[in-house]
Amino acid sequence: MQKTLLIIGFVWPEPNSSAAGSRMMEIISCFKSDDYNIAFASACAKTDNAFDLTSLGIQQVSIELNHSSFDEFLVKLQPDVVLFDRFMTEEQYGWRVAEHCPEALRILDTEDLHCLRKGRQQAFKDQQIFDNTYLFNDFAKREIASIYRCDLSIIISEAELDVLTQVFKVDESLLYYLPFLLEPIFEEEISSLPEFSEREHFVTIGNFLHPPNYQSVLYLKESIWPLIRQQLPKAELHIYGAYASEKVNQLHNEKDQFLIKGYAEDVSVVMQNAKVCLAPLQFGAGLKGKLIDAMKNGTPCIMSSIAAEGMFGNIEANGFITDDVEELVNSAIALNSNECIWKETQVNGFKIINTRFQRSDFQTDFIQMIHDVILILKVHRQENFIGQMLQHHTLQSTKFMSKWIEEKNK
Structure with a gap:
């Protein structure tokens, strides 16, 4: 039976405008290679630079923030895998996915570590040497919480993998190194x-x-x-x-x-x-x-x-x-x-x-890893108690804040 992937994008992919756009197209290609039915959803306005995903047979869906119409969309689609493009989309939609599609594998594509980038930017502004006092910022609190709430997080850089495991002490079972996926140059x-x-x-x-x-x-x-x-x-x-x-x-x-x-x-x-x-x-x-x-x-x-x-x-x-x-x-x-x-x-x-960065060195292993985690998803989640704890409190807080905003906007 064909599996379904839902990608919730912070923005629509623009591979000719940014590395993030190219990266998203590489991830889509991985799932296409395993014959996934793919839907890409975003609340962001689409620019002329956005890639036409329908040309790849991908469903493009415009969604709203803080709106129950997304719940209805989820229930109808029933994805096997949900991929959040950046931690902000997981914050916005993760609790809805957990509530309406509890069996779906939840993956976070970090793009890059926002807390690392923001910390370095602040240290630069302050004309100070970057250290952990800059790394442990409010973005880190949100981003690391998002990593724990998800079943897997894709990390693009070995250096950032080290930051997560050595500094933030995130268990390696929650992380997967997946750099740029390129074709060989002959x-x-x-x-x-x-x-x-x-x-x-x-x-x-x-x-x-x-x-x-x-x-x-x-x-x-x-x-x-x-x-x-x-x-x-x-x-x-x-x-x-x-x-x-x-x-x-x-x-x-x-x-x-x-x-x-x-x-x-x-x-x-x-x-x-x-x-x-x-x-x-x-x-x-x-x-x-x-x-x-x-x-x-x-x-x-x-x-x-x-x-x-x-x-x-x-x-x-x-x-x-x-x-x-x-x-x-x-x-x-x-x-x-x-x-x-x-x-x-x-x-x-x-x-x-x-x-x-050869695609052939990573793509097959990545897809196999997803298959393996889906098979043991219940055990995988049981071993991530911090994630369960954060998910519980998110459902109690973010959920009701979102519902309040929805009611306010009516």
Whole structure:
């Protein structure tokens, strides 16, 4: 009998706008490979950049917050698995799923650890060294509670898996490491990429709704690009990203060749035209899609330690990792000018894609793990008493708050 998956999305997937959108499409592909009937539901307004899920045979459902119509939808659909895209959707809809579909496996896709990203952002604002006093924030209280309430949580980064198990002491049975799921890059594809001499200029890319990306561009504008331009006066920096606001567009400066390009219709073309990708993120979490895009298209990177976190394992990076401005500038100039170094780091990127993020290395095991947990779901939940406790209190508090809001809105 065909199984049914319900995905409750914080937003509709936009794979051309964000790494989160690409990630969601990879997860959908996993379930499609196991012949799941899939419905994707979201209360978010859909933009023109949203992927047309109906083209994959996926039902698209607009839902409302704090409304019993979602309960009716659940009862009719009767999903076998419910996946929450970010902990906020689990907070909003998890109690309804638990009440109306108690036998459904509940999975949280964390995307990245929001508490880690928010803590680092606050430490950056305070100009302080990030430590556990910043990590143990209100987002952490909500996010870790959501992880416990779910039967499984998908973690995209090995570094974040360590944070959850070592710092927050979450049991490994509740967590599953599932990074980006990519196809291999074959020699024929590599040989078709533009060579060093066919490329020019620098590039950076990132969805501007994501605060780390805006701050990174500001950092480039104020501290890094002027120093690169001193030594490479003809160089240009092309800045791409969806949802560029007025404050982003105001950074555009043709005289300094600091060029805001906006939405990238085809990220592969953008990366293949560039000689070097710059990713000096000062805070953030998760795996960075911009680095994956760069490696797939043979574009070496200069990146901060936060940008590189969880990406490379024991393999040499596809460029240079540094948090020092002078080192970053010198490394960027070396990559732009030295074809030998450029080619060496480019090869590292292909190796990383082909050894650390192969779909075939993860997809089958992931689907089998889901089958296994479904078979022992009752025992699995019994062993997660903290989750049962949190679920009990959530049903008593969130449920009645939501019902009060629903009545108030009538």
